Amino acid sequence: MLSRLVNRLEEGAIAFFLAGMVVITFSQVVARYVFNSGAVWALELTTFFFAWLVLLGVSYGVRIGAHLGVDAFVKMLPKRYERPLVIFAGLCCCAYAGLMLYGSWDYWSKIYRFGIDTEDLYVPRIIVEALFSGEPGYRYEPIGIDRWVPYAVLPLGMALLLFRFAQATYLIAVGKRELLIAGHEAEEAVAEAKSELQRGENDNTHTGGRS
Structure with a gap:
């Protein structure tokens, strides 16, 4: 249940930030070249959307096995050693994600304590007026x-990465998953090339070598 909920939230967030980047970038291109105008906050917001997309996409890549890796050494060993080594690699990945989570939380907590504002992003005016317009002597001033x-995506993304590595390691341990990384794309490409070469040779034999 928890895994399905995390899956839905993860996929929805990735789709949202990707769509947001596309919409903002397209709208600014139109504004720049058609209306000779643009929003000063667009670049910063797009940058933050891209950061969220990447840091959430890392854990998503672990879940679907999309990350590239090298398993040539593992494949050289007897089959019985393959799963223990992959599990060990998964535990190393969990330790790495744990260190990244600790570091990102420490960095984020300092940003939180110092209270640093973004450069070009501000709270929308309609929200500021709804909150403070009833106060005596109110005068609108932008609030950063x-x-x-x-920056909350830093600890959030690393926590999700740790969860995905732990989940993948468990699935490998119980035999429901084979690898942490993507499939053997190089081997598949070589096999496909050999198949095409062999098919070409067969066709050439059947036609008697005539073109």
């Missing part, structure tokens, strides 16, 4: 968005 808000 705290940088810890977009």
Whole structure:
């Protein structure tokens, strides 16, 4: 149940940030070349969307086995050693993700304590007026968005990465998954090339070598 919920949230967030980047970038291209205008916050927001997309996409790549890796050494050993070594690699990945989570949390907590604002992103005016317009002597002033808000993806992404590595290692241990990395793309490409070469030779034999 928890895994399915995380899957849905992960996929939805990735789709949202990818779509957001496309919409913002396209709208700014149109604004720049058609209306000779543009939004100053667009670049910073797109950068943050890209950061969220990448850091959430890392864990998604672990879940679907999309990350590239080298398993030539593992394949040289007897079959009975393959799973223990892959499990060991998974535990190393969990330790790495744990260190990254600790470091990202430490960095994010400092940003949170210092209260640094973003450069060009501000709280929308309609929200500011809804919150403060009833106060005596109210005068609108833009309020910057705290940088810890977009930077929250650092500990969040690393926590999700740790969860995915732990999940993948468990599935390998119980025999429901083979590798942490993507399939043997190089081997498949070589096998496909050999098959095409052999098919070409067979066709050439059947036609008597005539073109």
